[in-house]
Amino acid sequence: MSKVTKTILGLLFLLLVGIGGLYLEATFFAPNRLTLREESIVDQRIPESSSIFQVAYISDFHYNQFMDQAKLDKMIQLINQQAVDVILFGGDLISDLNAHPLSSEQQSQLLQGLDQLSAPLGKFAILGDGDLESEYSKTLSSSLLTKADFEILDNQIIQLVNHEQQPILRLIGINQQADSELKSLTQELDDSLYTLLISHKASQLSLVEASAIDLLLSGHTHGGQINVPLLRDTYLGLEIHTKPTQIVKTTRIDVSNGVSQRIENRRLFSNPQVSIYSFKSK
Numbered sequence: 473m474s475k476v477t478k479t480i481l482g483l484l485f486l487l488l489v490g491i492g493g494l495y496l497e498a499t500f501f502a503p504n505r506l507t508l509r510e511e512s513i514v515d516q517r518i519p520e521s522s523s524i525f526q527v528a529y530i531s532d533f534h535y536n537q538f539m540d541q542a543k544l545d546k547m548i549q550l551i552n553q554q555a556v557d558v559i560l561f562g563g564d565l566i567s568d569l570n571a572h573p574l575s576s577e578q579q580s581q582l583l584q585g586l587d588q589l590s591a592p593l594g595k596f597a598i599l600g601d602g603d604l605e606s607e608y609s610k611t612l613s614s615s616l617l618t619k620a621d622f623e624i625l626d627n628q629i630i631q632l633v634n635h636e637q638q639p640i641l642r643l644i645g646i647n648q649q650a651d652s653e654l655k656s657l658t659q660e661l662d663d664s665l666y667t668l669l670i671s672h673k674a675s676q677l678s679l680v681e682a683s684a685i686d687l688l689l690s691g692h693t694h695g696g697q698i699n700v701p702l703l704r705d706t707y708l709g710l711e712i713h714t715k716p717t718q719i720v721k722t723t724r725i726d727v728s729n730g731v732s733q734r735i736e737n738r739r740l741f742s743n744p745q746v747s748i749y750s751f752k753s754k
Contacts (some may be wrong), residue, residue: 507743599614
């Protein structure tokens with residue numbers, strides 16, 4: 473066997489090993505590798521407190537597709553270990569119920585799991601496009617979240633308070649059809665409080681007065697899910713904000729990878745994710 477032939481065969485072997493490794497990673501390892509993303513937000517408008525104000529952000533369960541009891545329990549344990557003050561959910565509890573019905577057993581599992589999430593200063597949620605695919609899916613998602621003590625924000629602006637009952641953040645939650653009234657309201661907001669927007673899609677920043685938003689938390693794209701050229705386009709869709717963090721003028725946009733998968737139970741270079749934000753005074 474010539475030296476050239478040996479070299480070619482060696483390269484082919486390495487190529488096959490690499491492809492096999494990527495397949496195993498995408499199919500068996502990455503979908504189950506729930507990671508913790510930790511971010512620190514320091515701003516002079518955040519009041520000084522005896523403790524750091526911590527917020528957990530999660531999105532994209534698609535529980536009727538590829539998330540199960542074991543993955544749910546793993547997420548609950550990870551979040552509760554952080555002892556956060558507030559939990560935010562960014563939409564897509566379920567999706568595509570016609571193809572993937574949510575059984576009564578799954579509903580009970582999901583409700584029990586959501587209820588076990590601990591946040592002494594509140595749990596808040598918005599609905600995603602998967603939740604809003606039909607009146608039934610909207611009703612089911614809303615019912616499960618509400619029964620688990622999540623307050624659903626439907627184009628609403630509220631204040632979050634710390635343990636000393638000081639207003640610490642302004643929180644805005646928008647749905648898929650934010651109205652013109654909300655844009656008017658955000659145009660009138662003053663700059664006295666740090667303002668956090670949760671929106672299932674980052675592109676929905678255009679539905680509010682962007683200059684009033686300091687931080688936008690979103691999801692929907694799963695970080696590309698199969699995060700390689702061409703394949704990721706299925707998950708990114710028409711979204712223009714797809715990086716984990718982007719700065720657009722005065723607004724920081726963070727896009728979560730989500731907790732589970734849709735369409736297919738594979739991930740690559742985009743691990744499932746729970747995000748923890750620590751807010752403190754400058």
